[in-house]
Amino acid sequence: MIWFINYFHLQILALELILCWHLPHRKLFFLRLLPMTALYCALPYVVPGGFFSPYVQIGWFTFGFLIMLILSALIIWGCFKISFKQVVFYACVAHTMQHIVHCIGQISSHVFKSMPSDFSQTVELFFMIGALALAYYFVKKHIRGSDTSDLKSNYLMAFAIISTLLVYVVSYWTTSQEYNTLGVQIFDLLSCHLIMMILLDMFKYRKAEKREMILSQLLKQEQDQHRMSKETVEVINRKCHDLKHQISALRRMDDSEREKSIKELEKAVMIYDRFAKSGNEDLDIILAEKSLICENKNILLQCIVDGKLLGFMKTEDMYILLGNALDNAIESTSLELNDGKKIITFMVSKKAGAVSIHIENPCRDEPVFIDNLPLTTKSDKEYHGFGVQSMRYIAEKYGGTLVTSWEDGIFSLDLLFPEI
16 A cells, blocks of 8 residues: 555645645536546556556557656646646645655665665655655745736746756666666655755745835825826816916806807716715715816716725725726826726615625727736836736625626726625
């Protein structure tokens, strides 16, 4: 039983499952996982020669171990909602960890030569349990909750693949063609440990780089907010300046001209009447500012809102969530050439015991959706697109969901929160 548990392919699959278990499962997860795992575990026993089958061996070199590694990665891909780069990274990490455990077992067999042959296998099983615990700790501390883009570095992927192949080829060549000594196993162990450290450090570096991007984006949002507030003040100043001159001119007009001018004044101040009185002061401030921006861009902002329903949300979260959503809608609507279609609809209501937020606006071109979020249209995609990601984060923070869609030139954003 110990020899069976210590088989290369079983250890690899166990480590990969631990590393990937936090990821979203595909439909019919266990109906996928169980039969594929059973077939995978039995494959080396079904094929004559197992890992060293003549069908997968060329000269002294066998592809058997590499094939089983690839098959384990395919099982993970078929059972979890996971990207190709994530599959590669987790498979390489699992392979390196498994090889470290194997090296420890080989070293124990050299050091304790007088012990029974099963002793090294018992040692390997003990350290395999430790490796599974370390994999769980690694996931919990460094991976769980991370955005999938943390694993999009091409340099990280290239290094992971090359290092895994080097460990596999060089180790197999050394043990099959050269003397399998204690020194060789210690060097193999240290090499794998170094590779493992580099892989994890590269992952941590990528996360730190991502945090720096987010901080830069937040700084940019603060600068944009300052710019928009300045534009809002300029709009108000211009309106007030126009009102001052129009009131002064009223004194010199006859009755017919005065009536006409009064109507123009009423039209000019209608924007202030349109400021939403939603029952939520924070929401009113956001809508007042966005209404002035829309007025300046000749956009009609239609609001049907019950702000009291958003009382559960913190002020800063509301600004990020709704401010980003309305800014994106304004940016998209401003590109519309037909002034009659420059309309943004914003609704906050209660539906089926939940709080619903719906925003829709014209959008000429269908966006590219990745992970159910629209891909930014800005040229530097690596440093943009955090606005929508932060919106999803805030929605999930309050137990809600964010859904975006596009149909017939209309982009829609829907947020649904359980009523608190």
